[in-house]
Amino acid sequence: MTQRFIMVGAGFSGAVVARKLAEAGHACTVVDARDHVAGNCHTARDADTGVMVHTYGPHIFHTGDDEVWDYVRKFGEFAPYKNRVKSTHKGAVYTLPVNLHTMNQFFGTALRPDEMRAHVATLTADIPEPESFEEQALAFVGPDLYAAFFKGYTEKQWGTSPANLPASILKRLPLRFNYDDNYFAHPHQGMPVDGYTALVENILDHPLITVRLNTVFDPATAGDWDHVFWSGPLDGFFGYDIGRLGYRTLDFEEFRAIGDWQGCAVMNHPDPEVPFTRITEHKHFAPWESHEKSVLYREYARACEPGDTPYYPIRLVAEKALLSDYVERAKTVSNVTFMGRLGTYRYLDMDVTIREALDTADAFLAAQAAGTPAPLFSQAPL
Numbered sequence: 001m002t003q004r005f006i007m008v009g010a011g012f013s014g015a016v017v018a019r020k021l022a023e024a025g026h027a028c029t030v031v032d033a034r035d036h037v038a039g040n041c042h043t044a045r046d047a048d049t050g051v052m053v054h055t056y057g058p059h060i061f062h063t064g065d066d067e068v069w070d071y072v073r074k075f076g077e078f079a080p081y082k083n084r085v086k087s088t089h090k091g092a093v094y095t096l097p098v099n100l101h102t103m104n105q106f107f108g109t110a111l112r113p114d115e116m117r118a119h120v121a122t123l124t125a126d127i128p129e130p131e132s133f134e135e136q137a138l139a140f141v142g143p144d145l146y147a148a149f150f151k152g153y154t155e156k157q158w159g160t161s162p163a164n165l166p167a168s169i170l171k172r173l174p175l176r177f178n179y180d181d182n183y184f185a186h187p188h189q190g191m192p193v194d195g196y197t198a199l200v201e202n203i204l205d206h207p208l209i210t211v212r213l214n215t216v217f218d219p220a221t222a223g224d225w226d227h228v229f230w231s232g233p234l235d236g237f238f239g240y241d242i243g244r245l246g247y248r249t250l251d252f253e254e255f256r257a258i259g260d261w262q263g264c265a266v267m268n269h270p271d272p273e274v275p276f277t278r279i280t281e282h283k284h285f286a287p288w289e290s291h292e293k294s295v296l297y298r299e300y301a302r303a304c305e306p307g308d309t310p311y312y313p314i315r316l317v318a319e320k321a322l323l324s325d326y327v328e329r330a331k332t333v334s335n336v337t338f339m340g341r342l343g344t345y346r347y348l349d350m351d352v353t354i355r356e357a358l359d360t361a362d363a364f365l366a367a368q369a370a371g372t373p374a375p376l377f378s379q380a381p382l
């Protein structure tokens with residue numbers, strides 16, 4: 001008998017799993033509460049300016065996973081794109097990530113790499129086992145660079161002092177002792193020429209896939225399906241009945257300009273007296289296009305309230321305790337796979353989301369063939 005599979009969420013998670021199952025001969029229904037596919041990666045061409053706008057914030061595709069890179073390019077053309085971010089601090093503009101240019105400008109020096117390493121070593125604190133983000137930053141970069149580029153930005157982004165955040169957020173030395181200002185270190189980086197929404201529409205374009213937009217899936221109806229692939233919020237599946245997992249949400253204040261307003265796609269504003277974190281000028285994400293007018297977003301971060309779009313999972317001690325309780329709840333459900341950034345309550349880049357969705361579909365098909373239980377999570381949330 002034909003089985004009935006539903007993917008809740010038409011972002012990369014839902015679309016990639018649906019495609020893989022459809023290619024294996026299974027009919028799939030994909031629903032999304034929104035009026036578009038592609039989830040938070042959605043892009044839409046602005047009617048007035050013609051600019052491709054990243055509706056839920058800037059998205060740059062970068063990966064070290066060759067299979068994922070081949071996968072996305074099967075469904076859309078990618079143009080080369082290098083993410084180069086700038087930062088305005090106390091009336092001066094610096095280049096990020098913090099590199100030799102940034103540091104020479106900041107210290108008013110003309111030091112070579114080894115000289116700068118030696119100079120920074122005189123500034124950093126000797127903290128053998130940093131516990132907080134702040135201690136980690138002081139150990140890596142010292143107080144002045146920390147205050148200029150990390151402290152205020154992090155406070156605005158997370159709504160708390162970096163002294164309260166775990167050291168693990170800053171895993172690697174965020175300084176480059178050369179002039180490389182390519183934000184991402186991955187070998188593959190690019191931007192889909194027709195935007196992410198067209199790319200996801202192509203992934204979903206299969207005779208065995210039915211897409212229903214403006215459709216909210218009610219978890220109480222999960223039993224109507226042979227299997228549910230849930231990429232909505234994990235706590236949302238249970239009606240938030242034991243509490244809400246904490247997220248940061250973003251407000252985008254749109255403004256328009258003629259010509260080139262800031263000269264780059266992303267300008268960070270780390271200073272604490274500036275209320276927003278960054279300004280995005282969308283047309284610079286498509287340097288192969290030419291537009292007279294411009295669309296920009298000022299980005300503000302704040303605590304996510306019921307009804308807001310959840311963006312960044314907070315994952316501090318209290319959230320992890322609640323997450324652990326929801327993971328136990330999930331174990332009581334038999335025909336659901338929780339997946340993606342919301343379903344597993346983790347920050348995931350697009351390439352990781354796609355990799356996990358491909359693996360989840362493979363694991364599901366293998367379990368079906370073996371008659372064993374389907375995966376409960378695309379990846380363990382804890």
Ligand SMILES: Cc1cc2nc3c(=O)[nH]c(=O)nc-3n(C[C@H](O)[C@H](O)[C@H](O)COP(=O)(O)OP(=O)(O)OC[C@H]3O[C@@H](n4cnc5c(N)ncnc54)[C@H](O)[C@@H]3O)c2cc1C
Pocket residue numbers: 008009010011012013014031032033034038039040041056057058059060061062215216217218231232233250311312339340341342348349350351353
């Ligand atoms: C500000 C920001 C910038 C980012 N920039 C980058 C970047 O530059 N590069 C990068 O690689 N990654 C970036 N990411 C990460 C990227 O957004 C995620 O990897 C991606 O969105 C994850 O896809 P997903 O399908 O798991 O989730 P989503 O895209 O969130 O899709 C989930 C979908 O489920 C739907 N849904 C939820 N509940 C229901 C329900 N009950 N019924 C119906 N539909 C439901 C939602 O409407 C949503 O559309 C960024 C993320 C943020 C927050």
